[in-house]
Amino acid sequence: MDVNWAQVLFNSAITGSLYLLGAVGLTLTYGLSSFPNFAHAEFITLGAFLGYTIGTQLGLGLPIALVVTFFTAGLVGLLCYRGIFQPLAKRGATIIHLMVASIALSFILRYSMGAIWSWKPYYFASSWAAFDVGPLRVTGLWLWLIAIAVGLAIVMHLGLVKTRMGKAIRATSSNPDLALASGININKVILITWFVGAGLAAVAGIFRGADTQIWPLTGWDIILPIFAVTILGGIGNFYGAIASAFIIGLAENFGVVGLMALGLSTSYRLGISFVILIITLIVKPQGLAMFFRRA
Amino acid sequence: MDLLLYGLDLLVFIGIFGILAISLNLEFGFSGLANFGKVAFFLIGAYTYALLSQIGLPFYLCLISGALVAAIFGLLISLPALRLRADYLAIVVLAFGEILRLIVKSEAWLAGGDWGLSVSPAISITGVSPRVDLLVNIALVFSCLLICFVVAQLLSNSPYGRVIRAIREDEVAAEALGKNRARYKVQIFMLGSAMAGVAGGLYAQYLQAIVPMLFLPIITFTIWIMVLVGGPANNWGVLVGAALVEVFERGANIAKDYIALPIDPSNLQYILFGVLILLVLFYRPQGLFKEIPIKTRALEAVRHAREQIKGEGG
Amino acid sequence: MPEEELLKIEELSKHFGGVYAVSGVSLDVRKGGIWGLVGPNGSGKSTLFNTILGLYRPDGGCIYFNGRKINNLSSHQIYGLGIVNSFQVPRLFFQMSVMDNMLVAARGHQGDGLFNSLFLRGGWQSQERELIDRALEFIELVELGKMVFALAGELSGGQRKLLELARGLMAKPRLLLLDEPAAGVNPVVGKKIFQKLQTLSKNGTTFFVVEHRLEILFNFASWVYVMDRGKMVTQGQPEKIVDDPAFYQAYLGAE
Numbered sequence: 096m097d098v099n100w101a102q103v104l105f106n107s108a109i110t111g112s113l114y115l116l117g118a119v120g121l122t123l124t125y126g127l128s129s130f131p132n133f134a135h136a137e138f139i140t141l142g143a144f145l146g147y148t149i150g151t152q153l154g155l156g157l158p159i160a161l162v163v164t165f166f167t168a169g170l171v172g173l174l175c176y177r178g179i180f181q182p183l184a185k186r187g188a189t190i191i192h193l194m195v196a197s198i199a200l201s202f203i204l205r206y207s208m209g210a211i212w213s214w215k216p217y218y219f220a221s222s223w224a225a226f227d228v229g230p231l232r233v234t235g236l237w238l239w240l241i242a243i244a245v246g247l248a249i250v251m252h253l254g255l256v257k258t259r260m261g262k263a264i265r266a267t268s269s270n271p272d273l274a275l276a277s278g279i280n281i282n283k284v285i286l287i288t289w290f291v292g293a294g295l296a297a298v299a300g301i302f303r304g305a306d307t308q309i310w311p312l313t314g315w316d317i318i319l320p321i322f323a324v325t326i327l328g329g330i331g332n333f334y335g336a337i338a339s340a341f342i343i344g345l346a347e348n349f350g351v352v353g354l355m356a357l358g359l360s361t362s363y364r365l366g367i368s369f370v371i372l373i374i375t376l377i378v379k380p381q382g383l384a385m386f387f388r389r390a
Numbered sequence: 391m392d393l394l395l396y397g398l399d400l401l402v403f404i405g406i407f408g409i410l411a412i413s414l415n416l417e418f419g420f421s422g423l424a425n426f427g428k429v430a431f432f433l434i435g436a437y438t439y440a441l442l443s444q445i446g447l448p449f450y451l452c453l454i455s456g457a458l459v460a461a462i463f464g465l466l467i468s469l470p471a472l473r474l475r476a477d478y479l480a481i482v483v484l485a486f487g488e489i490l491r492l493i494v495k496s497e498a499w500l501a502g503g504d505w506g507l508s509v510s511p512a513i514s515i516t517g518v519s520p521r522v523d524l525l526v527n528i529a530l531v532f533s534c535l536l537i538c539f540v541v542a543q544l545l546s547n548s549p550y551g552r553v554i555r556a557i558r559e560d561e562v563a564a565e566a567l568g569k570n571r572a573r574y575k576v577q578i579f580m581l582g583s584a585m586a587g588v589a590g591g592l593y594a595q596y597l598q599a600i601v602p603m604l605f606l607p608i609i610t611f612t613i614w615i616m617v618l619v620g621g622p623a624n625n626w627g628v629l630v631g632a633a634l635v636e637v638f639e640r641g642a643n644i645a646k647d648y649i650a651l652p653i654d655p656s657n658l659q660y661i662l663f664g665v666l667i668l669l670v671l672f673y674r675p676q677g678l679f680k681e682i683p684i685k686t687r688a689l690e691a692v693r694h695a696r697e698q699i700k701g702e703g704g
Numbered sequence: 705m706p707e708e709e710l711l712k713i714e715e716l717s718k719h720f721g722g723v724y725a726v727s728g729v730s731l732d733v734r735k736g737g738i739w740g741l742v743g744p745n746g747s748g749k750s751t752l753f754n755t756i757l758g759l760y761r762p763d764g765g766c767i768y769f770n771g772r773k774i775n776n777l778s779s780h781q782i783y784g785l786g787i788v789n790s791f792q793v794p795r796l797f798f799q800m801s802v803m804d805n806m807l808v809a810a811r812g813h814q815g816d817g818l819f820n821s822l823f824l825r826g827g828w829q830s831q832e833r834e835l836i837d838r839a840l841e842f843i844e845l846v847e848l849g850k851m852v853f854a855l856a857g858e859l860s861g862g863q864r865k866l867l868e869l870a871r872g873l874m875a876k877p878r879l880l881l882l883d884e885p886a887a888g889v890n891p892v893v894g895k896k897i898f899q900k901l902q903t904l905s906k907n908g909t910t911f912f913v914v915e916h917r918l919e920i921l922f923n924f925a926s927w928v929y930v931m932d933r934g935k936m937v938t939q940g941q942p943e944k945i946v947d948d949p950a951f952y953q954a955y956l957g958a959e
């Protein structure tokens with residue numbers, strides 16, 4: 096078997112960027128609101144559909160699609176939190192109740208999207224020229240994705256380190272009580288996180304949709320790696336999420352080479368995330384957070 | 391008479407999902423375990439039954455093996471997560487269900503891939519009408535349901551039931567009172583998985599064909615609705631919940647042939663399920679029927695004596 | 705009198721991030737009697753108890769019970785050895801009745817096992833009858849006789865504390881750690897409880913009590929430890945300790 100290892104490495108960066116965008120909202124809202132939002136997958140799906148409608152159906156192109164999708168999905172995420180999770184938590188819902196509520200929300204969103212856009216898959220009208228850079232085959236779409244992920248990492252890092260709000264988010268996600276005591280407006284922090292998290296998930300959805308297909312399960316199809324990133328990175332830990340997204344990206348792309356060598360179905364690439372998830376829980380349930388104490 | 395067959399078929403489904411609801415109730419209702427991958431153990435039971443029946447094992451051995459295999463997987467999958475918070479277990483089992491479906495889909499040589507497996511019925515009597523056939527199935531399914539129900543009732547009304555409820559309420563306090571919470575949780579998880587395995591076997595032999603598409607996460611969610619609507623920690627309640635949800639699903643199926651809706655009814659049905667759950671969580675988290683306190687003979691005797699004294703005093 | 709050593713703690717430390725909740729604490733508790741632990745708010749008393757109980761892993765030091773090192777045991781094993789605790793903030797099973805809360809604590813209930821609960825129903829049913837009688841005694845002691853079948857969640861704050869105490873007694877402890885058992889309880893009942901503890905302490909149970917109402921505690925305790933900011937600052941008989949400058953320092957320094 097002839098393997099272009101450089102390409103595998105590049106693909107890992109693509110996958111890692113995608114998972115980072117997809118998971119960052121999940122891990123931060125999980126840390127702040129103390130429950131995993133299973134409906135996060137639906138924000139990804141929503142992004143794919145919105146991106147398709149704006150970019151391809153209305154023909155407005157990728158940049159506009161990215162911006163509009165980010166803000167629309169962000170608003171949806173915010174409304175979900177304000178309308179469902181926050182009031183439920185106020186009523187004293189347990190973590191299990193909140194998780195069930197997120198699954199219920201997930202079904203409402205998924206089947207609503209099924210009703211609006213139907214269950215027939217769509218594909219982006221592909222207009223991305225592929226070109227070769229050395230041994231690599233690259234398309235403009237992937238360069239966009241990587242640029243956005245790197246941009247996100249830089250902006251978030253600067254935001255977390257330099258701004259007051261960023262310091263608040265770091266304080267809050269590692270110790271909500273402490274933040275409360277030091278007079279940080281934790282509520283505002285949580286709202287912003289839900290907005291940005293859902294928006295970024297939707298951006299990830301556009302790329303995922305462009306890579307595969309756009310249908311009501313676009314997001315659910317990658318729920319395993321998204322959760323693996325969250326757990327491996329340490330719940331609520333941004334820097335951990337960056338590291339684990341690229342670790343899982345590498346594991347998946349090299350794993351696929353291995354699966355093909357073994358003659359197994361490549362659909363098992365999802366199984367790689369599952370194995371990483373289980374190993375993390377057995378070895379170190381806090382994940383990589385220990386390396387990134389201060390996030 | 392078509393309608394009768396339809397009703398009998400509905401009863402079989404209520405019975406099978408009743409078992410699943412009872413088993414989730416043991417896990418979530420009584421012990422506070424968030425099993426978000428119920429469908430995984432249902433799948434294991436179904437595929438074990440199908441594979442073993444193909445090599446000619448009698449149906450009861452197939453059912454029992456399905457329960458055992460499901461229990462063993464329940465043990466293996468829950469061990470890494472049970473000592474952690476409830477959310478870890480939820481994520482792991484949910485993921486496990488997705489992986490299992492992937493496996494039976496991919497491994498055509500073993501599980502038939504997308505085409506699935508065909509299963510012979512548990513009890514086939516040649517030359518009888520479909521009605522009798524259904525009645526035999528109902529008898530089989532409801533005997534299994536009865537066993538599961540009795541076990542659940544006996545367990546929940548015993549000192550053991552007291553311990554698992556205590557673990558649900560405050561596991562740290564329960565552990566400080568000498569209860570090895572990990573052991574209890576593993577036991578309950580295995581028992582619940584075994585019951586789900588039996589339900590899977592019954593399902594496989596009733597449908598006589600199983601495909602991966604039957605085991606989507608929506609099944610897990612449906613069982614959760616049954617338990618939450620019926621009333622967690624109330625075995626009678628969750629049976630009512632199972633019946634209500636099954637009847638609603640059928641009703642929705644019939645209605646879509648007669649009523650013109652602006653939304654495709656199969657989408658609408660799940661949207662309504664989601665809304666229903668949110669309404670329950672907001673306005674009636676205890677479900678239709680409240681938790682029944684533990685009843686043992688000794689407790690009842692004391693309660694009775696106290697009420698009499700109160701009666702005489704007042 | 706010959707006093708056997710029951711609990712021995714050497715240089716115990718427990719940190720939370722940068723907070724040294726307990727640092728280098730050593731103490732002995734010998735068999736019998738009521739032992740006091742006092743100190744201002746936040747001095748580490750509850751943390752010390754929770755560490756003894758196995759709820760926190762110590763960051764340093766050793767805990768011995770009956771000569772056996774118990775640092776690395778989990779809390780159900782520590783219960784098995786005979787150490788029981790009643791929490792400062794009651795951790796009751798709120799959706800369960802007062803009686804069921806008591807029965808969970810019972811030691812060696814045969815029906816606690818999966819197999820027995822299903823198949824040996826005769827055995828545990830008769831045992832349960834005896835346990836219920838014992839539970840009723842303690843319930844009457846803490847004056848909850850009218851609430852036997854009420855849910856624990858329906859109790860008032862003071863009643864919750866009392867049930868927490870009764871539940872600890874139900875567990876037949878050899879050493880019972882009581883974290884402010886009389887907080888929020890009316891003083892008359894508080895006093896009555898301490899009298900009962902004194903009687904029980906003559907029958908093989910040892911009590912180690914955190915209490916802010918020094919006037920009650922000092923009437924009953926035979927020895928008192930004083931903590932301040934995570935450290936053990938002094939110890940002694942109650943009548944002597946009231947004259948100890950370190951004792952005043954701990955309380956006045958904190959204010």
Ligand SMILES: Nc1ncnc2c1ncn2[C@@H]1O[C@H](COP(=O)(O)OP(=O)(O)OP(=O)(O)O)[C@@H](O)[C@H]1O
Pocket residue numbers: 720723724725743744745746747748749750751752792
């Ligand atoms: N779980 C925890 N996480 C972080 N800090 C803690 C934790 N538990 C206790 N602390 C800190 O440890 C110190 C000791 O607390 P502790 O509750 O043991 O004091 P205490 O003597 O019981 O006080 P009180 O008399 O108010 O009950 C305090 O500064 C407290 O804030």
Ligand SMILES: [Mg+2]
Pocket residue numbers: 749750751792883
């Ligand atoms: Mg305290």
